[in-house]
Amino acid sequence: MPVPDLFLAMMKEEWRIHSTIFGSLGFALFPAVVAVFALLGSLTLPLFADVLPYAAVALLAHALFLLMGVMVGSFGLMGREFMNRRFGQASLVAYASRSLPVSERRIFAAFLVKDTVYYILLYVLPFAAGFAAATPFIGLDPGLGLLAFVSLALAFLLGLSVVCFLSTLYARSVALLAGTVIVLAVAGVAASRSGLAVLPPYAFFLDPAPEPFALSLLLILVPAAVSVLFVTVEYPDRTKRFKNSLDPLAERVRALGSAHFIAKDALDLLRSEGGAGKVIFSFLFPLGLIWVCLRVLIRFIPGIDPLVVFAVLLGVISATIYNWLTEFDSFTSYAFLPVRVSEVIDAKLKSYGLANLLPATVLALAAATAGGAGTFIPALAAFLSVSVYTLAVTVYLTGLHPNVMLYSAGVFLRYLLAISPALLLLIFASILDPWYAALSLLLIAPAAFLLSRGRAKWQAWEMPGY
Numbered sequence: 001m002p003v004p005d006l007f008l009a010m011m012k013e014e015w016r017i018h019s020t021i022f023g024s025l026g027f028a029l030f031p032a033v034v035a036v037f038a039l040l041g042s043l044t045l046p047l048f049a050d051v052l053p054y055a056a057v058a059l060l061a062h063a064l065f066l067l068m069g070v071m072v073g074s075f076g077l078m079g080r081e082f083m084n085r086r087f088g089q090a091s092l093v094a095y096a097s098r099s100l101p102v103s104e105r106r107i108f109a110a111f112l113v114k115d116t117v118y119y120i121l122l123y124v125l126p127f128a129a130g131f132a133a134a135t136p137f138i139g140l141d142p143g144l145g146l147l148a149f150v151s152l153a154l155a156f157l158l159g160l161s162v163v164c165f166l167s168t169l170y171a172r173s174v175a176l177l178a179g180t181v182i183v184l185a186v187a188g189v190a191a192s193r194s195g196l197a198v199l200p201p202y203a204f205f206l207d208p209a210p211e212p213f214a215l216s217l218l219l220i221l222v223p224a225a226v227s228v229l230f231v232t233v234e235y236p237d238r239t240k241r242f243k244n245s246l247d248p249l250a251e252r253v254r255a256l257g258s259a260h261f262i263a264k265d266a267l268d269l270l271r272s273e274g275g276a277g278k279v280i281f282s283f284l285f286p287l288g289l290i291w292v293c294l295r296v297l298i299r300f301i302p303g304i305d306p307l308v309v310f311a312v313l314l315g316v317i318s319a320t321i322y323n324w325l326t327e328f329d330s331f332t333s334y335a336f337l338p339v340r341v342s343e344v345i346d347a348k349l350k351s352y353g354l355a356n357l358l359p360a361t362v363l364a365l366a367a368a369t370a371g372g373a374g375t376f377i378p379a380l381a382a383f384l385s386v387s388v389y390t391l392a393v394t395v396y397l398t399g400l401h402p403n404v405m406l407y408s409a410g411v412f413l414r415y416l417l418a419i420s421p422a423l424l425l426l427i428f429a430s431i432l433d434p435w436y437a438a439l440s441l442l443l444i445a446p447a448a449f450l451l452s453r454g455r456a457k458w459q460a461w462e463m464p465g466y
Contacts, residue, residue, distance in 0.1 A: 006110035014118055029409035031126035037416060038130025046138050062155040062202040069159025072119055109228050124153045147208055154201035154216040165223035168230055261347030265325050287317060287362060307367055308430040308437045311379035312423055315386025318359040319394055322352050326400050342455040356387060378437040382426060385440035392447035393418045399458035
């Protein structure tokens with residue numbers, strides 16, 4: 001089967017899955033929501049130009065799309081788990097090598113091209129179009145819209161290709177992955193100290209010269225080529241045996257209630273493929289990039305407290321832990337048991353609370369290493385409040401299915417409208433005085449209300465199949 005045919009089949013499959021869940025119109029409007037928010041955000045840039053220079057906004061935008069590429073690029077890490085836990089429920093074209101005479105490399109090459117085109121159309125193009133539409137009203141050259149599209153696409157592809165490369169290494173050898181990450185980290189530090197561009201797509205946006213463009217393409221094409229050459233899509237069947245740990249683990253958390261549900265969540269995370277890889281690729285790696293960007297922003301915004309802003313963003317990122325807990329778990333698994341949806345949600349919330357010790361530890365380490373002890377208390381308050389509020393919004397809007405429901409235009413719009421104003425107010429208030437971040441504790445009350453409503457809302461809802 002030629003690569004173009006595989007590509008078309010994968011594009012149709014991606015559309016079929018999402019449009020079946022949300023309806024064709026609901027999913028088709030998702031890019032429109034991205035474009036409208038990019039337009040509105042761009043129109044506000046002159047209002048905050050004294051506090052947030054355009055160069056800093058451009059850095060944040062490129063870091064955002066780099067992180068987006070990181071999230072999309074972990075296919076090599078998640079592939080084995082999808083096979084073991086979802087194959088048969090959603091038979092993906094990506095695993096056609098199991099039954100058809102199609103090579104893994106050809107499939108993965110088509111998969112990379114599909115992800116590139118699909119997510120650029122879904123995110124990058126609408127974002128750039130919204131920014132371009134705003135340029136005449138904020139005194140910027142409309143040509144910057146095209147430049148932003150190219151540079152943001154490069155940033156997205158850089159994140160996607162690098163993490164595809166790293167996750168391919170992880171699928172083959174954890175030691176090889178660790179060594180490669182260390183080498184890349186040392187190279188990145190050396191490049192930053194020598195004055196070289198650590199993020200070439202951002203350098204290309206500031207100065208559209210051939211050098212940063214060529215460097216961006218090199219950093220994209222080389223890891224992608226290595227990933228295609230050494231990819232492992234078809235994983236050998238193997239039998240795993242574990243001793244019965246459910247009851248002993250449930251006994252340890254019995255005081256929390258929902259003990260067996262919490263124990264099941266813990267065992268799912270521990271025994272699923274890529275346990276450590278999940279933490280690296282979907283949590284610690286993005287947080288590391290955010291921390292680096294915040295350290296850079298200090299040069300643009302002298303009054304910013306990086307620890308408080310990091311705590312706010314950490315609270316949002318920590319909501320992905322809830323995605324881990326619900327990623328491969330469907331309420332249909334409990335349908336034959338005397339269990340209600342609200343009970344499962346309650347158990348997920350308790351599991352989330354225990355798992356949230358990880359980001360709290362990250363925040364403490366960031367405060368200790370960056371000399372932020374003086375603002376650790378308001379930063380901790382901001383992290384806890386934002387984490388609880390973001391979780392409550394996620395539960396209310398998506399129930400037990402956040403990984404797919406957020407691709408609905410209506411759900412995504414309500415998610416942004418519920419979270420963005422609170423985050424922006426907290427960040428700008430912390431610039432005036434870091435202790436103003438403690439006002440985030442006011443978010444606890446609406447969070448409790450949303451959780452209560454969410455438990456009742458999803459009691460009678462059934463996840464569509466595809």
